[in-house]
Structure formats: C-alpha cells, structure tokens
Amino acid sequence: MRPCGVFDKSYGLDIAIIRTWQHWVILISALILLYTFPLFGSYYLVSFMNSLAITVIVVLGLQIVSGYCGQISFGQAAFMAIGAYTSAILTIKFGFSFWIALPLSGIMAGIVGIIGGAPSLRIKGMYLAMATIAIHFVVIWLILHMEITGSFKGLYPLPPSLGGFEFDTDERIFYIIMTVMVIMTYAARNLVRSKVGRAFVAIRDNDLAGEVMGVNLYYYKLLAFFVSCFYAGIAGSLWGHLITVVNTEQFTLMHALEYVGMLIIGGMGSIPGVFFGVLFIRILNELVMFSSPVLAKALPWLGSSPAAALGLIAFGLAVIVFLIFEPRGLAHRWEIFKASYRLYPFAH
C-alpha cells in the first residue's frame, strides 16, 4: 500500500515489508488495538477472535505448502491433531510446562509431516491430495488406537500459566494466541520472500523446470511439509490449551476440507489472502448460525436445527462461486485495489 509518488531510493527501502511512516502508524495502532481488545470487546468477540487466530495459523501453514509450494494437502487437520495431542501428553503425563510443550508439539507435527509428505516425492496434484486424505485417516486411526492418547475419551490439558498467572479464561489466553499469531504471520511473510520461498514457487510453477534450474526438489518439498505441519502443530497445541479438551472429533476430514476452502477463497500464494479467506468463511459461518433459527421457524421442513447443514451448503456454494468467478481469490481483489491506490489520481 503506497500512495502515488513514493519511490524506493535504496535497496533497504525496496525490500522492506513496512515502507512508509504511514504504514508504521497503521501497524502500531493495529497492534495496540489488538492487544487492548479484551478490555473493550465482548466475551463472544474475544472467543471468536481466538478461534479465528488459531485457524489463521493453520491456514498459514497450508498456504506455505499448497499456495506457495503447490502440494495440495488435505491432511492439515490431522497434523493439528498431532500438535494438540503432543502438547496435551507432554503437559499432562510428563509434567512439561506449556512454554516448552508448545514448540515441541510444533516440531513433533513437523516430523510426522515429513513422513506424511514423503509421497510428494513420487506423486503430485490430485494423487498427492488423495495420499494426504489417506494420511489423515491413518493418523486419526492411530490416535484412536493408542493407549497414551486416551483413545475415544480424549485428553484434558490445563490452561497455560506463567509465574503464578493463570491464562485460564478466553480473555487471558487471548494474549498468548495473538502473540503467536503475529510472530507466525511475520515468519511466514519473511519465509516466502526468501530463497526458500522462491524455491517453493519454482516447484509450484513447474517442478521439473525447477529441478533443472538447481532447486533440490526433495529437500524443499519436505521442508515445505515440515514448515506447514509445524504451523499446524503450534495451532493444535494452542487449540488444546484454549478448549482444555482434545479429542478426534475436533479434527475431522471436514475441518481439513474447510481449510483448503479458506485457501481457495482467500487466494493461493498470498499471506494476506489467508486472513481474507479465514475471515470470509468464519463470518459466513456466523451469519448462517444466526440466521438458521429464523429460517427454521419460517420454513418448518428444514427441521429444528439446520445450522450445520446450511453451513456446509453455504461454504460449498461460496467455494464454487469463487472457483468460477474469481479463481485467484480475494487476495487478487486486494492486489487490484492496491494497484489502483498507488496510481490514484492517474488512470495508469
């Protein structure tokens, strides 16, 4: 976002993420607004923001592996489950503190992600998507059939604490989740414009050509899976300690499909697109939630609680409409807006 007539006069300015003093003002005031949000936001809004931020972290990971590296993964929910379970097991059964368990669960999910991403070395596109669906079911099956994960009952992790301060309400854990989200967004934004990010894009656009140019396919594909699953693991750990109950019902294939849908609507290959996609779907969901009791009253044949089914229909239709009319997602609209802002008041 640059107004007309602002030019980069040095290399440092050219590569900066934050280019003008207006950006700094917007960024800092947005951060202040974010961190004071629980003081004036309602309980409903704060818990909404919590789940929103966790979803953003998951979809950021998916954006890296699918949007940038081009390896579509329907296994993101399973990797989130691995993170959630690892963190729960470490804190409950081995007495680790949350602050150590959080990165460890990310790393654990990442390692499993490398194993799960191994098929990408031989297959791609739709075949890989099917392989990740298979991985999803295998992981969930393993979780259900292991002793340590509590099987069907699930686990009950405790809220994190720091020096006697318990982050036991939604308003308190809000700060942890937001901090992690900001750090993760910053890391993702920087990763995709580094050498690694360019290698990912090369693999996405044409993996054979990328390999000819000297991109090590094996290394970078597995790295993409590692990073993506690391994000999912972190998000899973946060989710477990936010909800304080972990079971496989929270990580179904439908969740994984939802993340991919968010990616399509937000726009593949764009970090802001993640925020657009997650916001769009979550607001759509909330709208359906609020409107379904009214609809159920007006149209009795819908049954008493049509919210879940109507949510699925709305979500599916939204993805269909976006695929037909705006396959590049909301991020593309945002780019168009930015370009026209930069040119204003001139036509081109």
Added chain:
Amino acid sequence: MIEFFQHAITGLMIGSLYALVAAGIVLVYKATHVVSLAHGQLVAFGALFFWLFLGGLGLPFWLSLVPAFVLTALLGLLIERLALRPLIGQPLFAAFLMTFAIFIALEGVFVLYLKGETRTLPAFLPEGNLDISGISIPINQLISFCVAVLLFAAVSLLFKYTKLGLGMRATAEDHRLAQSTGIIVKNIFSYIWILSAMVAAVAGIATANVMDIYYMLPYIGISGLIVAICGGLDSLLGALVVGLLLGFVENVGAAYLDPLVGGGVKDVAAYVVLLAVLLIRPYGLFGLVKIERI
C-alpha cells in the same frame, strides 16, 4: 479354511460395491480427465432417490427404479452444467477442487434432508442364502455382485466399440483435436456425467441394499476414489480388480488382524493400501504411465 473362504466371499461382495462406485469415477476420468470427489454424493443421492420411491411412496421395484435413475442423471447433468462447464480450459486441478466444493455443498443438502435419521430400504431382492459346501452367500448380495460385473462389461464394450465411446476416448486425449474432427466436446461432457450418474445410481442402490442410508453414506465415494486410483484412473478393469481386492483385504484383514491390533483394521486398511500403491506404482496397478516433459 471354510472360515477363510467365508470371509473372502463376504469381502468380494462388498468389494463389488467399491468397484461400482469406482466405475463412475473412472468413467468421468476416461472421458474428461477430471477426477471427481463428488461421486460419493451421486451414489448417496441415487440411493436416496430410490428410497423416496420404493420406501417413501411405496411404488413397486421396477417403477421406482426408473425415476431414481432419471433424477440421479439430472443431478449429474446439473453438476456438469452449472459447475464444471465454466471450468473447461482452466487447469484440471481447478476442476478437482470444484468437485470437492460440490461434495461439501451436496453433503449439506444430504444432511439437511436426513436430519440425523437413517433410512432403510425395504427388501426388494429375494432373501435367503445360497449354501455351497458350508460357505453361505446371501442371494441379494450375489445378485448385486452379478449386476456389477455385467455393468462393467457393458460399459467397457460401450467405450471400445461404439461411436460415442470412441468420441469419449478422443475427447480425453485432446479437447481441441477432438473438436476439430467434429466431436462436440460439450455434449461428450454432458453424456459422460449422465452415464456416470446412472452408474452411481446403480452403486447407490446396491449399497443401500446392504447398509442403511445415513449421513456417512457419501463417504463411500472416498473408498471408490481409492479404488479408482489404486487401479489406475483410466482403467475400468483396474477398478473392478482392485475393488474386489480391497473388499477382500478389508474383510480378511479385519478377521485375522483385528485380534492382534485391537480392532478397527477395516477403517484403515483402504488408506494403507492406497499409500502403498501410490509409493510403489504412482499411476495405479493398471493405469497408463505418463511421461512428463517441460
């Protein structure tokens, strides 16, 4: 030994259902190179439409078969017209994602209609068991098994020997070349979706014959997709063989491995088989190997 054969036969019967579901996916792929995730929904809706007329309205078997086929074919046509036709010329992966969106939207409709209940088809095939030296085979499953094999033969012949089948094979090869030889590609797309939806209706009716119609029914499409991929997406023979094989592995594996690992082998066997096949032969057991160039 008798026990083993009993498990094997039961597995093969279930496997014929998987093969039927996979057949629809293979058909669409053979003619358009689109992989359809939405096929499970067509199967489920085929079963549901059949139930509407047989169980809901109480029509006789043959009379309810016709509207069920027509409605499922219409649904298939609708999917093709509204969602997939605008994507002709776009990357094939967009079409794959589109079928995934259709799956979710139709899943919503399906759940909305069922409202968490189950529907059970009244028995419409002869009951009873066929007994061959100690191995008992339910007659209604045997009938659906035979229907599956016959359907496979019919569809393979259609692809191989009719003009329509030739047009479909040509379309799959290259849309523009096919168009320039006078094949109307758009019509081929419609025909294949109608055909695939009808096969899905058969699969749905055969499936609803052995299990209830409930909210998980569309997920049989994922099993079908696994079978189609393992067999090679462009091979009808592969779908049949691997479908039967998968039913066999699931049932025999469940019978002999469940006591060892504590149950649930049936739920995961298909996915393990899929991963193994994808790692060893990425194009499936019977699929054409494609060489990629830059």
